[in-house]
Amino acid sequence: MKRGFRPPLVYRQVRRQVLHLTPPQALILSFVGLSLVGTLLLKLPMASNVPTSWMQALFTAVSASTITGLSVLDVGSHFTQFGLWVLLGLIQLGGIGLLTFGVLIIHLTSGRLTLRDRAALQDSLNQSGRLDMQALLRVLFGFVIAMELLGTLLLAIQWVPQLGWSRGLFFSFFHAVSAFNNAGFGLEANSLGNYVGNPLINIVITFLFIAGGIGFAVIADLRAKRRFRELALHTKLMLVGTLFINLLAMLVLFALEYGNPDTLGSLHGLGTKLWASWFQAVAPRSAGFTTMDTGMLTQGSAFFVMTLMFIGAGSGSTGGGIKLTTFIILLVATRAFLRQQHNPVLFGRSIDAGLTLRALAITIIALFFVVTGTFLLTLTEHATFLDLAFEVVSAASTTGLSRGVTPTLSTGGQWVIMVLMLVGRVGPLTLAFTLANSRGAGVTYPAGRVNIG
Secondary structure, three states: OHHHHHHHOHHHHHHHHHHHOOHHHHHHHHHHHHHHHHHEEEEEEEEEEEEEEEEHHHHHHHHHHOOOOOOOOOHHHHHOOHHHHHHHHHHHHHOOOOOHHHHHHHHHHHHOOOOHHHHHHHHHOOOOOOOOHHHHHHHHHHHHHHHHHHHHHHHHHHHHHHHHHHHHHHHHHHHHHHHHOOOOOOOOOOOOOOHHHOHHHHHHHHHHHHHOOOOOHHHHHHHHOOHHHHHOHHHHHHHHHHHHHHHHHHHHHHHOOOOOOOOOOHHHHHHHHHHHHHHHHHHHOOOOOOOOOOHOOOOHHHHHHHHHHOOHHHHHHHOOOOOOHHHHHHHHHHHHHHHHOOEEEEOEEEOOOOHHHHEEEEHHHHHHHHHHHHHHHHHHHHOOOHHHHHHHHHHHHOOOOOOOOHHHHHHHHHHHHHHHHHHHEEEEEEEEHHHOOOOOOOOOOOOOOOOOO
């Protein structure tokens, strides 16, 4: 650069604005940018076997970047090998988060993390409080690589003999990455319906669901401690809550769908029915894969699955939803109110009132987007209310399960779903912080009394 050269004023202004972005704003822009880059790559002629429209490319890129899995086309047959690798890249970057990758590069090159780097990483992983972020980064990437490689090797036992070495390994790797990142993209039109009673596929895929959705802070805590009583409260809640809700969901779906000839009723053998129930119980925790036709579930089962999707996976994971711990905090706070306790208590630890308010805010904001999205789809689409609401909850929780509405969406409906997927990925509270105006926060007003209930 010549001496005395100064960048143009516009460049300096843009650079100044970018450097002064808050971590939530940077997080949102990173996913928007990733989606736009993915759109351009998927629109390339070499990316698809048949021409791809701009809306198809954009919707697919947003769905992959936000690790949702909803699609307006058949991914396996529509895209070429190049297009599928692009899709895998979007899933991987979206699953862990672009900011996580950025901070990792800073860590590797400089050996340290600034306060701004830490804030960005904490926001990307949805973490708060004191946390060894460098150690979490090392555990995070080591765990991701180990799980995806392990999943690939185990799935290859099924798919290499069936499809050959080249296609079998790629098939295994694609599904391992998609499952671990809770993306839900599959290479067959009926997802994993051909393997409904296959123990290997059921065990490996659901294990990857749970491993990716339990949260990286939990993995780091489990790695550092050996006894249950030494674990952090968050870790205990995730372990006990995940086990309980998965088993409960399995039993409920087994009971509700046992006599349904379009789902469990048509399957032969108790073992196959139990495998199908287990898979369908775990998948709504933000995974998106399915071994049964979700559109054929009874209304009661569909509503129950919507509830599971809304709850979602763990904080700081590849999953979406309001998060399991958020749901547990609300339940415990309600129990404390009914028992007239001052503070909710879990595993011998009291829950701070600020944490309860945060959980309430996350839930209310998520409900607002679900209600608004459902209302908008009722104006633009011609489908039953249950199917539209199901699709909205699936998008807002970045789950990816569908009752067949997404492929038939109008352009307006696709925009609604894309916005919901983005909101669901960055988190409703992150979006609220980005849009909120903090001026006047230091003003204190006299207490007032309002009658409720």
